Amino acid sequence: MKKDIITTKEFVYLRISRTIEQQILDNALRTGDKLPSLRTICREYGVSQNTALSAYYHLESKMLIEARPQSGYYVRYSRTRLPSMPMKTSPSNASNYSESELLVREVYSNLGQDGHMALSLGTPANELLPIAKLNKGLVQATRDLTGSGVNSDKVEGNERLRRQIARWSFAMECNFSYKDIITTSGCLNALSYCMMAVTEKGDTVAMESPVSFGMLQLAQALGVKVLELPTHPETGVDLNAFEDALKSGEVKASLLISNFSNPLGCCMPDENKKAAVELSEKFNIPLIENDLNGDVYFGQRRPKSCKTYDRSGIVLWCGSVSKTLAPGYRVGWVVPGRFKETVLRMKLFLTIATTSITQEVIANFLETGRYENHLRKLRHTLHGNMLQFSRTISDHFPEDTMASRPQGGFVLWVELPKGINTLSIYEKANQEQIYYAPGRIFSLQNQYNNCLRLNYGLVWNKELEQRLIQLGHLLKNS
Structure with missing residues (x-):
């Protein structure tokens, strides 16, 4: 009974916060408007003061409202302060692997140094991860596993983990x-098995552009x-171009980031995902989904x-x-469909088995539901961070700067005026201990030189805000 009451309270405060959020997004409530008092919320919705407070705390976490001492709550969001969205990309067909690899090495050569603001990564800061609970989980796993976790697992991977992944998949209406x-050693490892299973050296793979440099480097390695x-x-990816690529007969596979892509942060609508699958089936071309x-x-x-x-x-x-809970654990997976036996053989030849103890954790x-509890907090934090980044970019980056508006994930794509080269400015930012990812590394072609990717999976504070403002000044003065 107690659990039912808690669930009901959570639903009520979310329902209240969503109603107010929609009024803000629709501009019915404008920046600076005073919100109804907690007493008014309690009376209008028939809820307790704790529930009303939870609704306002939720809106605060998204940076939509702010509390002013001895005055109440006010709207702080303004649609007009957000940068314009970038246009659809139009890549050419020329590729330069060697130049791309050198740029990636240059940009990532100094990662991990103390004092550097790692805006270039696409993972959450340690402060946003449940490290203490993970550590307890490691201790428990050594007690539960045969041999305390030193024994090798099945080639398919930890059965308990695979059962949980299958159960978790119901959230996206999958039934496997x-x-x-x-299981694999992270997502990139899963992608590599898939690429090896469905392509050979010299084959062509269709990808969106810009795209994660990790996927580009994987293609180069293979x-x-x-x-x-x-x-x-x-x-996301232009479906007409996708169809033309599959129809050409040159493409042997496609590799797409369907939800909150890296680096654009775009999410393919459901009808586009369905259409992409139908086109893949029509031309019998495998679709590898990240x-x-x-x-x-x-x-x-x-x-x-x-x-x-x-x-x-x-x-x-x-x-x-690897992006949501434990980057260093390298726990990933793949559901390879009709290519299962080939992918399994690739894993057997190259890895034999994945680490048993981290899979158990x-x-x-x-x-136990700890993952969902962690994700709920992480989503709220990241959404708020994304809005803060967008406002700071609008206020302090060069005029006419455009930025993506992701509805999930960790990264923001920024498109600057054409005359600004983010790779050349990267060295100046490096001297100021500010790191970002230049747009050029997200393509094999000589493009996106006026773009950059920022990671908002950090702890938002005055230092981070000042570093972003500092970056904006560097870009303005370039």
Whole structure:
């Protein structure tokens, strides 16, 4: 009974906060407007003061409202202060692997140094992760596992973890068994198995553009060519270009980040995901889906995946907790559909088995509900951070700067006026101990030189705000 009461309270405060949030987004409540008092909220909604406070705290966490001492709560959000959205990209077909690799090495050569503001990474800060609970989970795992975790697991991976992943998949309306899942050492490892399973050296793989440099480097390592496709910063890959690529007969596979892509932060609408799967089935071309950030959504529910619409096994769905819970644990997975035996063979040849003890810890987090509790807090924090980043960019970056408006994930794509080269300014920012990812590294072509990617998965504070303002001044004076 107690659990039911708690769930009801949570639902009520969220319902109140969503109503007020929509009024703010619709401009019915404007920046600076005073919100109803807590007593008024209690009376209008028939709730306790604690529930009313929870609703306002939730809106505060999203940086939509602010409390003023001895005065009440006020709207702080302003749609007009957000930068404009970038336009759809239009990549060409020329590629330069060697130049791209050198740029990635240069940008990431000094990571991990103390005092550097790591705006370039796409992962949350340690302060946002439940490290103490993970440490307790490690101790428990050594007690629960045979041999205290030193024994090798099955090639398929930890069965308890695979069962939990299968259960978790119901949130995106997928229906697969734990037997369909293979665990991996992170998402990139899952993607590599998939690429090796469905392509050969010299083949062409279609990807969105810009795209995670990790996926570009993987293609380079496997000797695979990349066809970069036009991509919209809100809706993802252009479906007409996607269809033309599959129809050409040159493409042997596609690799898409369906939810909150890196670096644009775009999320493919459900109808686009369905259409992409249908096109893949029509031309019998495997679709490798990177769904790494799907759990970090700012809306009311987790977005579906391309795998949701897969009826023939054409989609190889990859995921991980490397971005959401424990980057260093390297726990990932893949549901490879009709390519399961080939992917399993790749894992057997290259890895044999994945680390048993970290898989056990993650399985426990999923099973006990601690993962969802952690994600709920993380989503609120990241949504607020994204809004703060957007406002700071609008106020302090060069005029006519545009920025994506992701509805989930960790990264923001910033497009500056054409005359600004973010790679050359990178060295100046480095001297100021500010790191960002220049746009050029997210393509194999000579493009996106006036763009950069920022990580808002940090702890928002005065220091971070000042570093962003400082970066804005560097860009203005370049």
